[in-house]
Amino acid sequence: MTMSIEQRIREKAAEHGFVACGFAAADAAPEAGAGLREWLADGRHGGMGWMEARADERASPNGLWPGARSVIALGMSYAPATDPLALAGASERGRISVYAQGGDYHKAVKKGLKALGRWLADETGCELKVFVDTAPVMEKPLAAAAGIGWQGKHTNLLSREHGNWLFLGIVMTSLELVPDPPGQDHCGSCTRCIDACPTGAITAPHRIDARRCISYLTIEHHGPIPTEFREAMGNRIYGCDDCLAVCPWNRFAEAGQANRAFLPRAELAAPALADLLALDEAGFREMFAGSPIKRIGWARMMRNCLIAAGNNGEAGLRESVERFVESDDPVLAEAAGWALTRLIR
Template identity: 55%
Template sequence: MKEALIQQALEEGFDLCRVCRPDAIPLVPDRLGTFLEAGRHGQMDWMERRVEWRGNPASLWPQARSVIMLAESYTPQHDPLHVLQQPDRAAISVYAQNRDYHDLVKKRLKRLARWLIAEAGGEVKVFVDTAPVAEKPLGAAAGLGWQGKHTNLVSRDLGSWFFIGSVFTTLELPVDAPEVDHCGSCTACQDVCPTAAFPAPYQLDARRCISYLTIEHHGPVDEELRGKMGNRIYGCDDCLAVCPWNKFAVEAREIRYNARPELLAPDLEQLVALNDAGFRAFFSGSPIKRIGRDRFVRNVLYAIGNSGMARLRPASQALCDDPDPTVADAARWAVTQLNTQN
């Protein structure tokens, strides 16, 4: 059954399939508690809820006996760091340059789960970043990869560019050996971080992470960090992109992960002019849509302020009295920055 499961997972479009027990991550509760006590989760209050489930998958669904961990590659066809050298353009995280991966991965998980029930019975639950599941530690415990010094999962087979999904089942399946750490003395991911979001190897302070700041953080971003965000307006790929293990990355099989041309390096001036309706239309089917127009335009204005492009000043000035106070604050900051730089 295990061999048949792996084969079916590959046929569904996954690149790796491994299995662990729900109680395979005993160190997570203490590490999560330390992270929360230090306030490193910032405004992500949802991390404080269901802490027991997040720290102990066995309590999430006590009937589960096995956790099937799946990996699906989304390796970019371009250099995601190249756009950082184009200050009048926007840098969007690779995973958000096309369709929302939650929808695509979850459909595959459900198909695989239905196949498993038909073949072997039992009950199942599927998860893809939508429940209090410690996916990265479970992925490491199952042998998908190891959590690197940037805290993300790294695979000897796939590099850094892959999504994770899980199928909890009441079936007893043979487990795989956990992956060991292969980071060695490398510190590339820590060295490249523009905001010094890693206080130590294998530790992340989300409050300084650009992915957190552009996606999860509500309201104005601390002025000390705005200048370090560069032209990154949704997420940040720096620590993933520099990982040496990406030499083993495999091409994404799902074409809907390939970047939409208009999202590879979009013009900041066009993006900042989007109203709510225009924003929703432009990002239909995209994970970017969930942060809303106001937070998105806030990010674009920070990028404009960092651009040094005087021609973008009028676009910023037009939003200095925006109904959203955070957007208005970002616009005034951008104008001030451009006046200083030119």
């Protein structure tokens, strides 16, 4: 019996490390564009001007590429083998989000997408484009429309098989593929993700205010961290996993399915704040080579570490913090001053 092109795509996707694959029409998620525009109009994107600059392209696959007829949504697992919240009480160490403890997911996912795309173009002669999250594409609504999961109350994609530990990639193609049924919401009355958010960034089910989110504040936000959120940051220095880690659907996610490229590097799993604060810019680039963390730069990482040091409250970090008090960077000097007021003499 001849396999359909959809079945063949699924098999080839699995060969390239994707644990989830689904299909949708290019215009399958029209409500996503309306939601995006409302979110932007409310200012909930904070300083992410790039979200606003290409909003028309982001709102719909056809806005980005009018030739798109179908979307192939793909998921690559990064399910952790250990509890992402295990370092919550280890205030002398920095907490790095699970997704950033290994290799740069942009490279691994894009490599798989390109390999799948080359095969599909050779097999069918179709036109296609591949996208990871650096492009103006709304991966999560498209992935839900393609049936590989649904958007949970924390707005991230959820899967009954993989929890919320999926990196998403999108292939837009000129092929007319048979769409899958859209994902069904299985959150029910659960509010664990909302309750777990340290800063109240999930203001209502399916509504998030990036300006309050620790992931946004530690990664995307330039300038000083607003003082109202500093204590809540705890020892989080890059991202935050709390709303993801508490989701009950994660009990079905298997760490063995995670792509090996995302296995945590020993030096990033539980780094000592004192060691991080001792890094100069060259040391930062060396330590975070090949990591998505490298893109935020030394100054933002030092800012985050200084806030974490202040939340540690122990005198042992005074010397590490004091070297930044006279920094030429006013953001670092201010963060160091704040931290010193909280450290035991």
